[in-house]
Amino acid sequence: MKLIRHGAPDHETPGLLLNDGRRIDASGFGSDYNEAFFSGDGLERLAEWAKTNAASAPVVAPSVRLGPCIARPSKIVCVGLNYSDHAKESGMPIPKEPILFFKSTSSIVGPNDDVVIPRGSQKTDWEVELAIIIGRRASYVSEADALKHVAGYALHNDYSEREWQLERGGQWVKGKSCDTFAPLGPFLATHDEIADPQALKLWLSVNGVMRQNSSTAQMIFGVPQLVSYISQFMTLLPGDVISTGTPPGVGLGLKPEPVFLKPGDVVELGIEGLGTQRQTALAFA
């Protein structure tokens, strides 16, 4: 299944993207895609609901805004430098253990919403990433069991303000958490739709120029390792997001000098099997 949410910001309603490309409204199902939904048998019940109701459910017009594909989760856990080439371009050593940091959940927006360059920012940058959506509470989970705790996957752009992340002291969270810095979607693809999460092409372009073009095969720590590893330090709740790191080609790493976003720039990105996003950069107003 492909889960979508549609409507005005903060007033989205759940829906489904069908295999024929139609978007249908799933308000009749009666639950948003939140922690309670994932922690019960929400996905199974939704699949049952769709069998009987998909054909007659209201169609959502293509012009209707897509929101983030899940309701606001308890946390977004991000993994830093998880592609060896990206570590190299950042001038950082290849990590021996996953680098973890948080991103505020208030930064989540829809996949095609504008990205607002924050007040005073000079170094707003892009990062295409595979996001894992947790389906079942995970605490001290083994790698062998990790995938049983995954509901599915989504496309995420881990926008980053490099000065605030790297030059202002303390933790990376300062440069990762601004409003609009976490477009998520267009849909959550349930795990059965993705045969191998470590074999997905992912790419990102700015103003039509390809900047990132890689594969999740290049990840240092894969999906089972990350779920297991993070669950040794905290409980992952149903609906939580793990963003698995970005491949090379971020603005910070470009030669001969870094390139950062300016108002009017258009960022497009995608992951095989997980759809595409498009954001226009806006000045802070």
Ligand code: ZN
């Ligand atoms: Zn990232």
